[in-house]
Amino acid sequence: MGLLLMWLSLLVSLLMNFFPFHANSFNTSLQLSCHEDEKSALLQFKHSFVIDKSNCRYETDSPKASSWDSEGVSSDCCSWDGVECDEETGHVIGLDLSDGCIYGSIYSNSTLFHLVHLRKLNLAANNFNRSPIPTTISRLSELTYLNLSSSFFFGQVPDEISQLSRLTTLDLSWKYDELAEENLLKLKSTILRSLVQNLTHLEILRLDYVDVLSKIPDFLANFSSLTDLGLGNAGLHGSIPSSLSKLTELTRLRLAYNRLSGYIPSSLQNLTHLIDLRLQGNQFSGSIPSWLGNLTELKVIYLLGSELHGSIPDSLFKLNNLEILYLDGNHLGGTLEFDMFSKMRRLAQLGLADNKLSLVFGERNTTNGTTLPQFKILGLSSCNISEFPHFLRHQNELRFLDLSKNSIHGQVPKWIWNTSVQTLLWVNISNNFITGFQNPPTAILHWARLQVVDLHSNMLQGQLLIPLSSIEYVDVSNNMLSGEISPLICNLSSIEILDLSQNNFSGTVPHCLGSLSSSLFALNLRNNSFHGIIPLAIEKASNLLMIDFSHNQFQGKLPRSLAICTMLEYLDFSNNQLIDVFPTWLGTLPRLKVIFLQKNGFYGAIQRAKNTSEFPNLHIIDISNNSFSGALPCEYIFIWNGRKTFEMSNSTYMNAGVSIQVGPKDKYLIYYNYATTLVTKSVETYYGKIREELAVINLSSNKFSGEIPEFVGNLIALHSLNLSNNMLTGRIPLSVKGLSKLESLDLSRNMLSGEIPQQLTQLNFLQSFNVSHNNLTGPIPQGDQLRTFDQSSFEGNLGLCGDPLPKKCGDSEALQPTPSADKEDDDSGSPIQLDWKVVLAGSISGFIVGVALEDVMMTKRHGWFIRAFRRGLSRMEI
Numbered sequence: 001m002g003l004l005l006m007w008l009s010l011l012v013s014l015l016m017n018f019f020p021f022h023a024n025s026f027n028t029s030l031q032l033s034c035h036e037d038e039k040s041a042l043l044q045f046k047h048s049f050v051i052d053k054s055n056c057r058y059e060t061d062s063p064k065a066s067s068w069d070s071e072g073v074s075s076d077c078c079s080w081d082g083v084e085c086d087e088e089t090g091h092v093i094g095l096d097l098s099d100g101c102i103y104g105s106i107y108s109n110s111t112l113f114h115l116v117h118l119r120k121l122n123l124a125a126n127n128f129n130r131s132p133i134p135t136t137i138s139r140l141s142e143l144t145y146l147n148l149s150s151s152f153f154f155g156q157v158p159d160e161i162s163q164l165s166r167l168t169t170l171d172l173s174w175k176y177d178e179l180a181e182e183n184l185l186k187l188k189s190t191i192l193r194s195l196v197q198n199l200t201h202l203e204i205l206r207l208d209y210v211d212v213l214s215k216i217p218d219f220l221a222n223f224s225s226l227t228d229l230g231l232g233n234a235g236l237h238g239s240i241p242s243s244l245s246k247l248t249e250l251t252r253l254r255l256a257y258n259r260l261s262g263y264i265p266s267s268l269q270n271l272t273h274l275i276d277l278r279l280q281g282n283q284f285s286g287s288i289p290s291w292l293g294n295l296t297e298l299k300v301i302y303l304l305g306s307e308l309h310g311s312i313p314d315s316l317f318k319l320n321n322l323e324i325l326y327l328d329g330n331h332l333g334g335t336l337e338f339d340m341f342s343k344m345r346r347l348a349q350l351g352l353a354d355n356k357l358s359l360v361f362g363e364r365n366t367t368n369g370t371t372l373p374q375f376k377i378l379g380l381s382s383c384n385i386s387e388f389p390h391f392l393r394h395q396n397e398l399r400f401l402d403l404s405k406n407s408i409h410g411q412v413p414k415w416i417w418n419t420s421v422q423t424l425l426w427v428n429i430s431n432n433f434i435t436g437f438q439n440p441p442t443a444i445l446h447w448a449r450l451q452v453v454d455l456h457s458n459m460l461q462g463q464l465l466i467p468l469s470s471i472e473y474v475d476v477s478n479n480m481l482s483g484e485i486s487p488l489i490c491n492l493s494s495i496e497i498l499d500l501s502q503n504n505f506s507g508t509v510p511h512c513l514g515s516l517s518s519s520l521f522a523l524n525l526r527n528n529s530f531h532g533i534i535p536l537a538i539e540k541a542s543n544l545l546m547i548d549f550s551h552n553q554f555q556g557k558l559p560r561s562l563a564i565c566t567m568l569e570y571l572d573f574s575n576n577q578l579i580d581v582f583p584t585w586l587g588t589l590p591r592l593k594v595i596f597l598q599k600n601g602f603y604g605a606i607q608r609a610k611n612t613s614e615f616p617n618l619h620i621i622d623i624s625n626n627s628f629s630g631a632l633p634c635e636y637i638f639i640w641n642g643r644k645t646f647e648m649s650n651s652t653y654m655n656a657g658v659s660i661q662v663g664p665k666d667k668y669l670i671y672y673n674y675a676t677t678l679v680t681k682s683v684e685t686y687y688g689k690i691r692e693e694l695a696v697i698n699l700s701s702n703k704f705s706g707e708i709p710e711f712v713g714n715l716i717a718l719h720s721l722n723l724s725n726n727m728l729t730g731r732i733p734l735s736v737k738g739l740s741k742l743e744s745l746d747l748s749r750n751m752l753s754g755e756i757p758q759q760l761t762q763l764n765f766l767q768s769f770n771v772s773h774n775n776l777t778g779p780i781p782q783g784d785q786l787r788t789f790d791q792s793s794f795e796g797n798l799g800l801c802g803d804p805l806p807k808k809c810g811d812s813e814a815l816q817p818t819p820s821a822d823k824e825d826d827d828s829g830s831p832i833q834l835d836w837k838v839v840l841a842g843s844i845s846g847f848i849v850g851v852a853l854e855d856v857m858m859t860k861r862h863g864w865f866i867r868a869f870r871r872g873l874s875r876m877e878i
């Protein structure tokens, strides 16, 4: 942008100097009057697209070309927005339609390519609807500047680009800080080679987010004029070739988010003009090179998440031009005196989070805080900080402050209220041992522009401090806050996430809370001592995705106004004192995935509702420990499984994603993960994140009667089924064998009879199985999976016999063990190193593990967890 802006302002000043009466007189000026053929080419180009405000990506974008007009005072195309003409010949030599709100396909026959005098063409940040880059671009042989970045061009970059031999700037990148799901453009390395051969004047080459998918080719080093090279997220692998050091003019080098490995070559220290170095998101070996300290012009260093070890070299602190330094998420260690940053006077953004560093700050009254730089962004999460850093007192420009996951004790000091009062947007001091605020000024937090405040998992006591109404995200969960919630909270008209869970709040919930539902995405009051009728009167259309009122003493009925929350995905009212019938009226909510109503006084039979759309997306339901009766409601609540398996991606978690706009083109995405406690495999387990595809049914401890319908076998995506402690009769349906993903099955404490179907041995992922305390008979099937369960899974069935029960079967009843059952379930000798993170991610060398239920942040019985897991592994070895 810098270059471009300079160029535009140059143009403006030229016009001003030479044609002082330009606005009135240019239609008489022959020199500036544009050529008719070029004018018509421009107009045809314009008309082949939709160009209007609705296609703008940002509010600041402008549909420049929409004002082009063949009639009237502005009929001279040289005066059109975005068009530049040569002063002498009148030919169109520049076209800048970047951020131009253009939508539509572009073809080789486009009249754009009639503008053969073009020297500068900028079509960046539009939407060309996945068109290939037209090959006729080679007609624009005068081009020196070509910018097609972030414009939804698609496919192979054509060979013809390498005929544009006058190019000094070529930008085909996707805008660097915006995440694209896939790379749209691909560049064969043979074409890269011809680019290098032909574009000998190239100074700026940006191919970030273009699939190059190779090693960094040595011939790149022949681009001797290059000052700016961008190959971020280009699918590069191998190590950085030391030949890159020949690009001695380089000021910007971006190789981030590739799969580069090996050491960062020391020859790069020859790049003495480097200003901006971004190597983050690779897998380097070794430590931060100390020669970086010799590159004294450096302003920007991104090295986060790059597997670097060692300590931060002292030489780095000599870089007194440095403005941005991100080293988060490596394995850096050692003790770091924060005063070391005093020399970096211009440092404004610093990230050291998630290393093994220990940060030490100067003595409380001796540190001369004014000598540290004025930070705008400070990320000091997981830095072993034990005290509120005193230097913050002197920080007046902070926008983001992250001190989470440290061991800061005591109160937040009172001077904090004067820190960066006008600038602070984002404060995260979660996961510390903070007990409160020294002298809170009023009940209201003071930072004028604060949008995000995260104080969760501390030891905060006292009342909730209500922030100013600009706030969008408040998480004070897992503290010891108490008292009633002030109705002032309803003034937070921009609030998107409100999490007050795991505190000691009491009283009733303010009636006005329902009025926040149009801005709220998530409302979490879990695990407090609220009581009374739930006052949620939602009147307007609502954004609400997640609501959790569980573990309180709420009474009465579920608020019927939830039925208008059409976005709702997650609903938890469990562990209260609600007395109501089953909410079939929620069945119309198209996105509802999770219902938790366990441990309440719900009652009655669950009847088929009259309307047709019944819980189309529901896949986690726990209504256990209520007084439901009648037949199992399978057919009409779990229709999802009858129709489809989930089309969700493997690795995503259920969350509310909110974007926080912090500037006109600057926004941050926060994912607020849904968390809950689920009884799976007879153990109560805390899930800090819930996988999208997790499917769980718990109807236990009710008064359901009748038989288990064969329909159950249709629920093929199911991971856990618990029907225990009801009054179910009849046989275990054979169809259960179709539940191929099942990891936990509990049918205990019913009145089931008949034999255990031999086919259950086909449930390969089963890790928990319980049919105890029924009226089952016959031999226990001896397949390899069922063999792993002990006596407690089978006891209390007078008619059952065979291993692991002490009662032997008579000869007539004996069953042949299946052939693979002689392999011992021996986990102790497993040669596979347990790396649970890898396993949780879903696969090890091609084997899929039944892991949906293992995917937990923490379990109450860690040992159990590991054991269950090893069983999974040893099974895979077979």
Ligand SMILES: *[C@@H]1O[C@H](CO)[C@@H](O)[C@H](O)[C@H]1NC(C)=O
Pocket: 001, 002, 003, 004, 098, 099, 122, 124, 125, 147, 148, 149, 169, 170, 171, 204, 206
């Ligand atoms: C290309 O245009 C985009 C959008 O205007 C701009 O951000 C980027 O800096 C330009 N690239 C070059 C190399 O000028």
Ligand SMILES: *[C@@H]1O[C@H](CO)[C@@H](O)[C@H](O)[C@H]1NC(C)=O
Pocket: 024, 025, 026, 027, 028
């Ligand atoms: C520009 O041209 C229009 C008609 O095309 C005319 O009305 C107007 O007076 C001209 N402007 C000047 C400054 O001559």
Ligand SMILES: *[C@@H]1O[C@H](CO)[C@@H](O)[C@H](O)[C@H]1NC(C)=O
Pocket: 107, 108, 109, 110
């Ligand atoms: C240009 O090419 C496209 C696709 O090949 C075609 O649909 C369109 O009609 C052509 N336009 C003109 C003006 O020839």
Ligand SMILES: *[C@@H]1O[C@H](CO)[C@@H](O)[C@H](O)[C@H]1NC(C)=O
Pocket: 159, 162, 163, 164, 165, 194, 197, 198
């Ligand atoms: C290099 O440029 C010349 C002149 O524009 C052109 O004739 C030639 O085909 C180009 N070479 C490649 C490999 O594209």
Ligand SMILES: *[C@@H]1O[C@H](CO)[C@@H](O)[C@H](O)[C@H]1NC(C)=O
Pocket: 245, 246, 267, 270
């Ligand atoms: C790079 O620096 C090394 C010394 O570190 C020197 O031997 C080499 O010649 C330099 N290479 C270039 C291309 O300047």
Ligand SMILES: *[C@@H]1O[C@H](CO)[C@@H](O)[C@H](O)[C@H]1NC(C)=O
Pocket: 269, 291, 294, 315
């Ligand atoms: C880098 O700086 C150190 C001193 O800080 C010096 O010894 C070394 O020679 C320098 N290297 C280069 C290549 O200039």
Ligand SMILES: *[C@@H]1O[C@H](CO)[C@@H](O)[C@H](O)[C@H]1NC(C)=O
Pocket: 364, 365
């Ligand atoms: C630091 O100064 C404060 C007053 O500003 C004083 O109360 C405190 O005792 C001093 N602490 C030390 C360690 O000198």
Ligand SMILES: *[C@@H]1O[C@H](CO)[C@@H](O)[C@H](O)[C@H]1NC(C)=O
Pocket: 368, 370, 371
């Ligand atoms: C802090 O240091 C700066 C320069 O190093 C000096 O000007 C200033 O007076 C000092 N402030 C205090 C409070 O000591």
Ligand SMILES: *[C@@H]1O[C@H](CO)[C@@H](O)[C@H](O)[C@H]1NC(C)=O
Pocket: 647, 648, 649, 650, 842, 843
């Ligand atoms: C899920 O993972 C499997 C194996 O890793 C893969 O084959 C499949 O394509 C993935 N599905 C989705 C939707 O990502």
Ligand SMILES: *[C@@H]1O[C@H](CO)[C@@H](O)[C@H](O)[C@H]1NC(C)=O
Pocket: 751, 753, 754, 775, 777
């Ligand atoms: C147990 O099942 C048998 C048939 O297998 C039946 O005769 C008996 O009544 C059942 N007992 C109970 C308590 O349901």
